[in-house]
Amino acid sequence: MKVNVGQTERIIRVVVGVVIVGVGVAYGSWWGAIGLVPIATGLTGWCPPYALLGISTCSKAAAKTE
DSSP states (O other): OOOOSOHHHHHHHHHHHHHHHHHHHHHTOGGGGGGHHHHHHHHHOOOHHHHHHTOOOSOHHHHHHO
16 A cells, blocks of 8 residues: 555544544534544555545655654
């Protein structure tokens, strides 16, 4: 898996994912589990739809080092 998510976007994804999970827990809804997707993509730095579409938001230097 080649890294295709930039550092800033990774941080945003993790924060948004944690918020979604938190809201799901607060309301007792299983929909909070959807927050696991942005958390996973943020932690791994790889987004499957980005890979399919050939999109990359990371810099060229970051893609080579990770």
